[in-house]
Amino acid sequence: MTQQRSAVLSGLTATASVFDEYAKLDSFYTDSDLLPPLIRSSYNAVLGYVAYFLTDAKMNGRTSVLIDVGTASATLIEMALELFPDAQCIGVEPSEQMTLFARKKFDSGLGYGNVSILQGTAQELPEMVSEGSASVVTMHNAAHYLSDEDLSRAIGHFRSVSAESGGLVMTLFKPDYDFRSLLQANIGYMEDTSRRWLAMQLNPSREIISLVNAVSDVVSRVQRGQLDFAGFTDRLNGLLSLTGKDHESALPVRLIRSAINALPLEQQLTPNIYRHAVERLQEMLQPYYQIKEFRRNHYSGTQHFVVGVAL
Ligand SMILES: C[S@@+](CC[C@H](N)C(=O)[O-])C[C@H]1O[C@@H](n2cnc3c(N)ncnc32)[C@H](O)[C@@H]1O
Numbered sequence: 001m002t003q004q005r006s007a008v009l010s011g012l013t014a015t016a017s018v019f020d021e022y023a024k025l026d027s028f029y030t031d032s033d034l035l036p037p038l039i040r041s042s043y044n045a046v047l048g049y050v051a052y053f054l055t056d057a058k059m060n061g062r063t064s065v066l067i068d069v070g071t072a073s074a075t076l077i078e079m080a081l082e083l084f085p086d087a088q089c090i091g092v093e094p095s096e097q098m099t100l101f102a103r104k105k106f107d108s109g110l111g112y113g114n115v116s117i118l119q120g121t122a123q124e125l126p127e128m129v130s131e132g133s134a135s136v137v138t139m140h141n142a143a144h145y146l147s148d149e150d151l152s153r154a155i156g157h158f159r160s161v162s163a164e165s166g167g168l169v170m171t172l173f174k175p176d177y178d179f180r181s182l183l184q185a186n187i188g189y190m191e192d193t194s195r196r197w198l199a200m201q202l203n204p205s206r207e208i209i210s211l212v213n214a215v216s217d218v219v220s221r222v223q224r225g226q227l228d229f230a231g232f233t234d235r236l237n238g239l240l241s242l243t244g245k246d247h248e249s250a251l252p253v254r255l256i257r258s259a260i261n262a263l264p265l266e267q268q269l270t271p272n273i274y275r276h277a278v279e280r281l282q283e284m285l286q287p288y289y290q291i292k293e294f295r296r297n298h299y300s301g302t303q304h305f306v307v308g309v310a311l
Helices: 003-011 013-024 037-059 075-083 098-109 122-128 148-161 177-198 206-223 229-241 249-262 265-269 276-287
Strands: 067-068 088-093 115-119 134-139 164-173 290-295 304-310
Touching: 013 098, 037 067, 037 075, 037 134, 037 164, 067 122, 075 088, 075 290, 088 098, 088 122, 098 115, 098 148, 122 148, 134 148, 148 164, 148 276, 177 206, 177 249, 206 229, 206 249, 229 249, 276 290
Parallel strands: 067 088, 067 134, 088 115, 134 164
Antiparallel strands: 164 304, 290 304
């Protein structure tokens, strides 16, 4: 590793260590079956654009190459491979634990030999992948971790590692992104899923039944505005501490973990989340890309949006 690379990596410890922790927890990072519908719809929208670029490369006799920057547990790559099993996929991720987690996923179960997961940042991309190689670069829910300067530099790198007709697809939070509404949608999902799961159990334990009931109560308090984020986390943590080890792998317990786990995002996302307004992003993209589409209100009911871009 060059000195410059290790300096950049060590400068990223705060973000990377949060994601190191996430890689150890059972959340939507580590179990894509638990993806909340809102997040799944976001991946699907991005995949629509990705499919265009991978197909275009294939039709023109080139290798289809996807580079996913800030890949975390490589869910987007996993989903792309379901549609394009022959695509070459490279995931780039600063968190060591996420990198290891994603590598294990492809080494063990999925059986794809054409995936590489590299540890590094968007800013270091040219040191890690060949110039002119990507059919499409994706950055899904990760751009907000970069300052304006770093994101600008990273977009230049995305261009240089892309083939001439290669595209870029990224998602971004709107400046007035409403974390509370996303939280409410996600905890509603947690409660519904736990209830459906409970209904399917033949002999649910009393402990799990009372846990699901207690969670319903906490969720409805949040929804009525009677509990804030901190109170919500405290209550859930309290409920988990009362739940015995025997129930560690029960779905409601895992969903509670992932809900608690999602909460510190509010702190993580600021301040960059509020800075990248559409106009600012357009300025950053224009030297390198011809913008095809800004798709607003990508998550219905929340204010997250996807940007599809092509040369
Ligand atoms: C919210 S997660 C999204 C992960 C993944 N793209 C997905 O949608 O499932 C954001 C990821 O961005 C990564 N990240 C943070 N700073 C980064 C940087 N400078 N370059 C590349 N990735 C970064 C984090 O480590 C984390 O894994």
